[in-house]
Amino acid sequence: xxxxxxxxxxxxxxxxxxxxxxxxxxxxxxxxxxxxxxxxxxxxxxxxxxxxxxxxxxxxxxxxxxxxxxxxxxxxxxxxxxxxxxxxxxxxxxxxxxxxxxxxxxxxxxxxxxxxxxxxxxxxxxxxxxxxxxxxxxxxxxxxxxxxxxxxxxxxxxxxxxxxxxxxxxxxxxxxxxxxxxxxxxxxxxxxxxxxxxxxxxxxxxxxxxxxxxxxxxxxxxxxxxxxxxxxxxxxxxxxxxxxxxxxxxxxxxxxxxx
Amino acid sequence: xxxxxxxxxxxxxxxxxxxxxxxxxxxxxxxxxxxxxxxxxxxxxxxxxxxxxxxxxxxxxxxxxxxxxxxxxxxxxxxxxxxxxxxxxxxxxxxxxxxxxxxxxxxxxxxxxxxxxxxxxxxxxxxxxxxxxxxxxxxxxxxxxxxxxxxxxxxxxxxxxxxxxxxxxxxxxxxxxxxxxxxxxxxxxxxxxxxxxxxxxxxxxxxxxxxxxxxxxxxxxxxxxxxxxxxxxxxxxxxxxxxxxxxxxxxxxx
Numbered sequence: 001x002x003x004x005x006x007x008x009x010x011x012x013x014x015x016x017x018x019x020x021x022x023x024x025x026x027x028x029x030x031x032x033x034x035x036x037x038x039x040x041x042x043x044x045x046x047x048x049x050x051x052x053x054x055x056x057x058x059x060x061x062x063x064x065x066x067x068x069x070x071x072x073x074x075x076x077x078x079x080x081x082x083x084x085x086x087x088x089x090x091x092x093x094x095x096x097x098x099x100x101x102x103x104x105x106x107x108x109x110x111x112x113x114x115x116x117x118x119x120x121x122x123x124x125x126x127x128x129x130x131x132x133x134x135x136x137x138x139x140x141x142x143x144x145x146x147x148x149x150x151x152x153x154x155x156x157x158x159x160x161x162x163x164x165x166x167x168x169x170x171x172x173x174x175x176x177x178x179x180x181x182x183x184x185x186x187x188x189x190x191x192x193x194x195x196x197x198x199x200x201x202x203x204x205x206x207x208x209x210x211x212x213x214x215x216x217x218x219x220x221x222x223x224x225x226x227x228x229x230x231x232x233x234x235x236x237x238x239x240x241x242x243x244x245x246x247x248x249x250x251x252x253x254x255x256x257x258x259x
Numbered sequence: 260x261x262x263x264x265x266x267x268x269x270x271x272x273x274x275x276x277x278x279x280x281x282x283x284x285x286x287x288x289x290x291x292x293x294x295x296x297x298x299x300x301x302x303x304x305x306x307x308x309x310x311x312x313x314x315x316x317x318x319x320x321x322x323x324x325x326x327x328x329x330x331x332x333x334x335x336x337x338x339x340x341x342x343x344x345x346x347x348x349x350x351x352x353x354x355x356x357x358x359x360x361x362x363x364x365x366x367x368x369x370x371x372x373x374x375x376x377x378x379x380x381x382x383x384x385x386x387x388x389x390x391x392x393x394x395x396x397x398x399x400x401x402x403x404x405x406x407x408x409x410x411x412x413x414x415x416x417x418x419x420x421x422x423x424x425x426x427x428x429x430x431x432x433x434x435x436x437x438x439x440x441x442x443x444x445x446x447x448x449x450x451x452x453x454x455x456x457x458x459x460x461x462x463x464x465x466x467x468x469x470x471x472x473x474x475x476x477x478x479x480x481x482x483x484x485x486x487x488x489x490x491x492x493x494x495x496x497x498x499x500x501x502x503x504x505x506x507x508x509x510x511x512x513x
Contacts, residue, residue, distance in 0.1 A: 012349075013356030037375040094267040098275045105492030106485060107451040109458070110466075113473025113481045118295050193365040197455050200370065201470065208368070215371040223375065227368055234363035 039221035048225030056210070057229060064206035065233070067123060068195035071130020072187055078131065079138025080180065084172060086139070087146025100139075108133035108194055112202050123205075126198040133194045134187040141183040145176035181248050185241045192234055207233075297479040305479035306486065314463070319487055322453055322464040325381075326491070329388025330449040337393045337445070338438060341400025342426055345434075358397070366391025366452055370459050384456045384464075391452045392445040399441025403434025435506055443499045450492050 021041050028040030039047070051057035086093035108129055115125040149172060157167045199208025207230055214223035279299050285291065286298025293301075309315030344351045344358075370387055377383040407430055415425045431438075457466025469484035 009352040010356075012352040015353060016357045017360060095271045095274045097268065097271040099271070099278060101493070102275065102489065105447075105450075105496060106489035107447075107454045107492060109451055109455045110469065110485045110488045112458070113469045114478070114485065116470075116473040117476055117478050117481065189363075189365075193367050196365050197367040200367065201455075201458050211368065211371040215375050220375060223371055227364070227372055230368045231360070231364040234365055235360070238363050 035220060037220050039224055043221040044224045044228065047219070047221035048229065051210075051222060051225060057226070060205070060207045060210045060226075061229070061233065064192075064195050064199065064208065067126040067198075067203075067206065068130055068188075068191040071127040071195065072134050072184075072191040074127065075131035075134025075191075076138045076180075076184060076187055079135040079183070080142050082135070083139040083142030084146055084168060084176075087143045088168075088172075093143065104136055108190070109197050109201075112198060116202050121202050121204070123203060126195060126203045129198050130191045130194045133190045137186040137190070138180070138183040141179045141186075142176055145179035146172060149175050177248060178245075181241075181245045185238075185245060188237050188241060189234070192230075192237065196230065293478075294476060295478060297482060301479040302482040302486065305477075305483040309480065309483055315468075315483070315487070318463055318465050318468050319491075321462070322457065322466065322488075323491065325384050325388065325457070325464060326446075326449050326453040329385045329453065330392055330446055332385060332389040333392035333445055333449065334396055334442060336389065337396025337441065338400045338431075340393075341397045342404050342430060342434075344397075345401040345404030346426065346430060362394055366448070367455050370456060374459070379460045379462070384453070384460055384462075387456045388449050388452045392449040395444035395448065396438065396441040399437040399444075400434055403437030404430045406437075407433045439499070439503045439506060443496065443503075446495045446499060447492065450488065450495065454488060 025041045028038070028043075048057070086096065111132055112125065112129055115128050119125050119128070153171050153175065154167075157171045162170065195206070196208035196211075199206040200212050203209070207226055211223055211226045211230075214220075214226060282296075283298050283300060286293065286296065286301075297305075306315070340354075340358075344354055366387065369390055370383075373383045373387050373390075377386060411429050411433070412425070415429055420428075453464070454466040454469075457464035458470040461467045465484050465488055469481050469488075472478075472480035472484065
């Protein structure tokens with residue numbers, strides 16, 4: 001019964017996207033669309049296929065994902081380090097409170113112009129901006145998770161005379177792992193957004209620049225094809241991370257906050 | 260607020276002042292090039308000059324306007340759509356898959372499309388901000404409405420309450436905590452997208468101002484603009500947490 005109902009629901013869910021596609025295609029065919037802003041779905045698919053065949057789409061994807069991933073790793077590692085330090089040493093956390101709360105609300109993209117001055121238009125600017133955006137979720141989630149670690153575990157580690165590093169590696173890290181996964185999930189979304197933004201404003205490579213180039217070349221089919229491709233990447237990354245989260249934490253992962 | 264808490268805040272403010280003073284010393288000693296990192300004194304004078312003689316105040320107002328209007332648009336659409344999807348399984352079946360397809364789309368990637376469709380004007384800026392900021396609100400409202408105490412809905416049903424009143428008097432009030440959480444996340448997203456779209460579209464907001472200043476290597480002006488953007492973000496978050504405390508007082512009381 002539930003299988004039947006969910007099949008009907010699935011069919012209903014497909015109505016809007018498929019209907020929209022058909023209407024768009026029909027409207028474009030009937031009106032003989034020749035626009036600089038819109039394109040028929042078939043033209044978009046054609047442009048996407050051409051970009052995929054000549055390899056430019058995948059080269060741009062590699063550039064974008066490479067920079068996003070590099071920034072993500074740097075940001076999450078820095079955020080984790082600071083978060084664990086702040087969680088373990090309360091006075092440090094309290095002393096840095098004003099500084100952190102003053103820097104945190106700065107929108108990550110606002111530091112792009114600063115980085116343009118410091119490191120020019122390029123890869124380093126992109127990675128640094130992504131890293132800046134990814135520090136905060138890791139810092140905040142790991143800080144509160146460290147405070148929530150079962151105190152008896154800490155006592156055990158004291159009784160065993162574990163060194164501080166061993167304590168972090170053997171007790172703290174395993175028990176805050178689920179929060180780290182949530183932080184990474186949040187950060188991946190940010191990383192992709194920020195990477196594409198930087199490519200549009202300050203680092204003329206990758207998918208962000210590919211979209212701008214297509215828009216300025218008045219090639220709406222290619223522009224929309226890249227947009228859909230980016231959406232597909234975002235969707236695939238999210239699905240991948242959900243899978244990862246489910247493996248790490250079980251079914252509770254599905255309730256985790258989404259970006 | 261306890262005395263020790265105040266003391267810690269004072270101490271941490273002192274730490275911040277020490278950092279700024281060290282930065283000033285380093286800038287005076289030319290540890291790093293003043294072209295890259297201006298000292299706090301130069302940033303302050305850029306702020307002061309821009310605010311009193313330049314157009315910094317007007318630009319801040321423009322940016323605030325973009326952010327607030329885009330955010331309001333997103334809030335209205337997000338709460339309405341979230342309530343409909345949360346309350347009606349049929350609407351959810353038709354709409355949710357499409358929304359799930361749109362949601363992972365990085366908002367900044369929609370900027371070139373929005374520019375192609377709407378040009379470089381205000382409507383483009385607002386559309387991009389609203390599109391990006393709508394998701395936290397939509398998800399929050401949906402979740403809040405779906406987790407309404409079922410007995411309340413049964414009572415409403417038994418009383419023969421019309422659907423509109425069920426939404427207004429039961430579903431939305433009990434979804435308020437989730438809606439507020441969505442509002443807060445959306446505001447952050449709205450500020451980020453305001454800065455990005457202003458950078459892309461030019462015009463007279465702060466985003467365009469700092470990008471232009473960056474390209475002209477006027478680092479003090481860049482830092483001044485970034486500081487204002489940070490203050491806007493901080494003020495927004497503080498106002499919302501005050502609002503949250505107000506709105507949720509009845510929850511604590513009951």
